[in-house]
Amino acid sequence: MRIQTASLALLGVVLTPVGGNAQSVSVTVANGTLVGVEDSATGIQRFLGIPYAQPPIGDLRLRQAKPLATSFGTWPADAFGSSCYGSRAQPNASEDCLTLNIWRLTGKQAQENGSLPVLVWLYGGGLTAGYTSNPLFEGTNMVRISTEIQKPVILVSVNYRLGPLGFLNGKQMANLGLLNIGMLDQRLALHWIHENIAAFGGDPSKVTLFGESAGAVSIYSHMMAYGGRDDGLFRGAIMESGGAFPLELPNATSFQQTFDSLLTNTSCSTTLAQDATAAQQLDCIRALPINVFRASVGSKTGQSIDGDFTRTSIQFALPAGGYLKVATIVGTNTDEGTNSAPKGINTTKQLFDPLAQGYFRPQRLPNATVSKLLELYPTDPRQGCPYNTGTTKLTSGALDKQACSIFGDLVMVAPARQFASTLAADGVPVYRYRFNQLPPGGSPARGISTGVEEAYVFSNFVRSSSPGSASPSAWDQALAYEMTSAWVSFAHDLDPNPGGNSALPHWPVYGEEANSIVFNGYGSWIEKDTYRDEGIQYIIENVLPHGAL
CATH class of the missing domain: 3.40.50.1820 (Alpha/Beta hydrolase fold, catalytic domain)
Known part of the structure; x- marks a missing residue:
């Protein structure tokens, strides 16, 4: 039976026929209206490629992601966003990659079920690879099965920055408070979900994180973030094959060499004064064409001790009780x-x-x-x-x-x-x-x-x-x-x-x-x-x- 628009008014949902088994569906969130797609054959709606932060390009390269500051008006949420650049080839890669995707029941079903629990997927790949458009992570079957067992959920997957664009270290990055940027991308996405998921019928107090390998490492990193502080962002965690790797300081020799390569292997070596400050060095690196940046940077990146978000390795956070x-x-x-x-x-x-x-x-x-x-x-x-x-x-x-x-x-x-x-x-x-x-x-x-x-x-x-x-x-x-x-x-x-x-x-x-x-x-x-x-x-x-x- 065709869902009546009037019955969805309380959820702010509007359906528009687009042909075949699909029709467009819109949901209004804090920064505008998202136009996704509903598959009438499965009864699942998809909202893909949703921006949760300002594009981290230009002067925002190698900075912590900033929340969206203005309305994006009406946003076509019918296709996955770009993959984040990794240390190896990724499909449709770009610096402008901070997007998330949402799968849910039809609006009528969501309304009947009230506020639904939410599963948030963080992909693996060693913090150097991974992307939400991987067909393995398509969410339709998971949401469909949730309805069949009468435990309906909403599924969200999150893109976050990787490799040198997400986990660059060195004393300069530490001095400017710019470490673990990729983890903080995830954190901002969790805040976006907390603030907006109710518009999709989700309950922001019932969020469970799940991830594999580096995704699992990310989850326990959020569990021990800020010394185990509870920001009310999730109530459950599923960790698939998450290794507990010892963390280093950001000025470790191999980390520093990776950062320094962006100075010595590029035009920054000649345009910067010898006494250039860390901020001036970062300004030069931010101005590099992305292909030059990627070709010049060293290979050692990763999570490090930043004294704030990540204060110690998990091996010590656990026995000290410093985790959520x-x-x-x-x-x-x-x-x-x-x-x-x-x-x-x-x-x-x-x-x-x-x-x-x-x-x-x-x-x-x-x-x-x-x-x-x-x-x-x-x-x-x-x-x-x-x-x-x-x-x-x-x-x-x-x-x-x-x-x-x-x-x-x-x-x-x-x-x-x-x-x-x-x-x-x-x-x-x-x-x-x-x-x-x-x-x-x-x-x-x-x-x-x-x-x-x-x-x-x-x-x-x-x-x-x-x-x-x-x-x-x-x-x-x-x-x-x-x-x-x-x-x-x-x-x-x-x-x-x-x-x-x-x-x-x-x-x-x-x-x-x-x-x-x-x-x-x-x-x-x-x-x-x-x-x-x-x-x-x-x-x-x-x-x-x-x-x-």
């Missing part, structure tokens, strides 16, 4: 280490140096620590990663499985266990999971690696033209529906159990029993999060805090 205590899901995938470990390892001597240098670690691990790790993780391939593959040699090195096992625990699994156990001890409702499904066409050599759960969380299986790409099986599709339902249920109730006809076992809180659900397409189950206990506990106590500030 909100209900949380924290999870990892079975074979995380295949993404981060070196390959072609045939002796423990070959593995020693890569292990000492670690993965995004500011300091080399002590030799005694490395030796202990090698002792705690067996060389037997039957106990290595990818797990459950027996003695099969999947890559060139005889000890690659040992390497992947250690690196996976260092980078992802030990931080997740530390996070879950600390929150549980502090009385925070926390749910732990392990994703254990090889994706369609997945390589046994990669195993169940970082990021493969995203297709299941969004119920989006995106086929590619690459070799090995395959259609999802009925088991994949069923698992995806259950995982999407669990994520939606958590956003709706702060409890991931969908109830009703769910095929999942009851997902208990982590608690003292260290309960964890294992997601598998052929039947999920509950396990104790105690596997590889001795090695992971050693990492938590001796490796994660080493070199962190």
